[in-house]
Amino acid sequence: MAKHDQFDDFFGDDDSSPVVDTRAEGRLLRVPLPRLAPNQVNPRIDFGTEDELIDLGKSLLRRQIQACPAVSRSAYLKLWPDHAKSIGDVDYVLVTGERRYRGATAVGNPTLNCVVDDGLAKDRKTFMDAVVSENVDRQNFNPIEEAYAVQALVTEFGSNRAVAQHFERADGWVTQRILLTHLAPDAQDLVRKKAMPLDAARSLGKLARDNAWDSPKQLAWWNDEQKQRATASAHRSAARKAVKRAAKTLAAPKQLTTAKPDETEQQADPFYGRKTLTIHGGGDAANPSAPNETTHEKHVPDPRPASQPAETTAAAAFDSWHSGAALMDAAISNLSPSERSNFILRYFHVSSGVEAVIEDMRGTLAAEDRTSLAVILQQVAHGLQR
Template structure:
């Protein structure tokens, strides 16, 4: 089990004294209490931590009860007689209590109790990205952290987050209860949830159903289009049909250049639609096939924006904006 620690007193309260660095110290569970400000509303099924009865793979991060209560004196009743508040490792503490482990390994870092924002941020960051951390709980936790700073930008700088990510998480709190439940259940994608959050809460369910119906109709239309294309395709062995009067013929001609040989496989081909009855003198110059997205000046934001607005829907543009903002 390792070397036990001795007890000293601070303000007439017994506190565990850190053991030598080379020793493994165990703190009795009676001296520990779970963080009353834990962002997790539910610890979930603890069976995955059953092995803690015999081995603890990761220590818990704690602050002193005194340091915690200096930030939240209103939580004195919840802290009780405990000497340490577990900031990271509340599930480990609960598992130890459930499966009969009498003590836990800890890392005591009082700097975590430097401010409310610091402590809440440390509690949130342990859980971000975990599959069992409910995304609405995450959004609520982020909102609580931001509330302890002057602005979302200041919170982002302090925690190493991006303002775009903070904005995306906070937006989820604008969802109606029904939409939040759909998000939690996995029926609603986060991307779609952020878009629906811009709709008044009382209209979100109807808007979501309308989007689902529209998506289903698009799928059916695409399936029908593929079916028609498959049945109308001409067999390879069939003779070519005679071109109707006034039909256009596609004529390709390699663009000549001072440094590119005419047979260069990488040279783009230019195509001009030519009416068979039009005199050669009236045939327009071939238009370069490179005058498209392939030749777009990627250093020109205006050109990129023009291309995107031409070929993308408003919803797609809004989604792209959110993605770009989150990567700044």
């Protein structure tokens, strides 16, 4: 028994574990290419361009780091006896590694290193799992190849859920991929070339499956979808630009359009208890009481009763005069009759709706005042119709 060291427990190593000879189950062989054939159930169809295969073959001539898993001809034909003619008179059949096989063939490489393990051909489910897993786990398939690979697994495993559980994925992972198998060849080519995004491809696959759409209908749908996506993208872009412009406007310093102010006063507002800014400019310096044409202040009458002392605190003023209706009276007391009509009409237009306003107003009125409200509303409705 090998000696333990202080790192065994930390790393989980166990020097006493026996070394197992697995040659009976997995033999590393250098197999001549004429004695080797790809399997006939590989869902992968895109192996790269001719130049890419030549580059791979030259790399394999220098060094083949990863051996190709394979099974004996007899083990393979037990699963698919009807493939005897297609694989020919060979000794071994590849499980994965067909791209390496094609690359070696492209440069005339005479052999390929293989690990032969007939345990991979125990049954069709085990074989297909070995064929597909390497590519799915490593994301080597394009989306269409992956779709057909998953479909082949469903055939062997019996259900979408069984495949999802085997790969520890959600059930939707299987369904979304199989939808791509319902696309017409022209639509699948768009997916392979990344000219159609996967979300659109899956939506189209579902429509094609549910409605039995042929290729022209699928391509017509994609043309309409592209227009809708372009319009939506343009709207999003315009909205982003509008937000940026608004943010820039808000960040810009405010500029007064009046003459340069020569006097600034801060006066205490007796009603709200806060400071109000009054700017004077262009007045008669010799006569401070003269009207100032550039002032921004417009007189609004104090809504408090005349008997209320001017020095009353803001809180006291608010307590003694808190009616919303009275505030509205104060706001419009300086308006002409025509301006008041426009004000009322504008209020109804910008509010959440006439019905909501009526309910709001009724909630603040006594029963005897509601008759007056009905008369007022009739007048306002007449004004709106005009």
